[in-house]
Amino acid sequence: MIRTATPADVPVIHAMVRELAEYEKALDEANATEEQLHEALFGDRPAAYAHVAVADGGGAGDGDGGGDGEVVGFALWFLNFSTWRGVHGIYLEDLYVRPERRGGGHGKALLTELARICRERGYERLEWSVLNWNAPSIAFYESLGARPQDEWTVYRLTDGALAELGAN
Template sequence: MSMVNSWIETEFSDFKLRFAEVEDVPLILTFIRELASYENLLDEVVATEKGLRESLFERKVAEVIIGEFKGEPVGFALFFHNFSTFVGKPGIYLEDLYVKPEMRGKGIGKIMLSFLGKLAVERKCGRLEWWCLNWNEPSIQFYKRMGAVPMEEWTVYRVTDNALDHLAGEFNGKSKQS
């Protein structure tokens, strides 16, 4: 495995961050499945290595950081840019933050989240946002300690599968040739 990426040192001894490379796709999928299992949503994971490789490294629609303790991968964060019309700036949306259970409580999640905050500031973003399951009290308390505020007045809506196909079929636009 050729790691051309440089390590990002942290204040936690033997814990480093790096941006994922294409060789990390199997590891990323493993972390996704572990997170889904923790969230009791493993049956909803349909992601594949091929799809992740295409999205992350060919189309580059999202980025991943990997956290390693003593050279062993122990966590990851997958994120992408969004845009706030109200703020008039891009933001970073954190899709997944996962730390292996045996490594929790050591400050690794805080380091990874604060790195994303630093990245957001460096990239001149106005926000760092994510969703959290309502029942996940340990994560909710962790996020609140980091200064996060729940957006209780907002409801998430989603269109997928057949509903997405139906919605797309509702568009009857015609393009004009000039």
């Protein structure tokens, strides 16, 4: 089952963000707090959205009153905009399913929900990034029909370089 995340899901989403960062060998870079995540998802001006995958029964309650299933994965996303197409799209920041729950269709169900939202709202793109060495994820995405955008290179400003440029 896929559902929209609730404030009660923030602790488990935060824990899974850290699990994902550890898997991606970058746990020391994952500094976001539960409070920041809560504000981004549920504050006065939400900047991001999340859906969770809930396993059928047998798990710890997730506190939303929506059954006794355990939250086993999540998709955290935000809107982007294509000047070429003139419409919004979804940028998937994180997709994660706990390792012991992989292969159960949760990741596909999360992506299916995002694709459904795109169609329903007239968005024409669903995009995300994947690490070049993450062969299992690449194979999974390609099995769904996703294709790499290998003519593009992602650039990023952070920390000192961002501060220096912003000070000019």
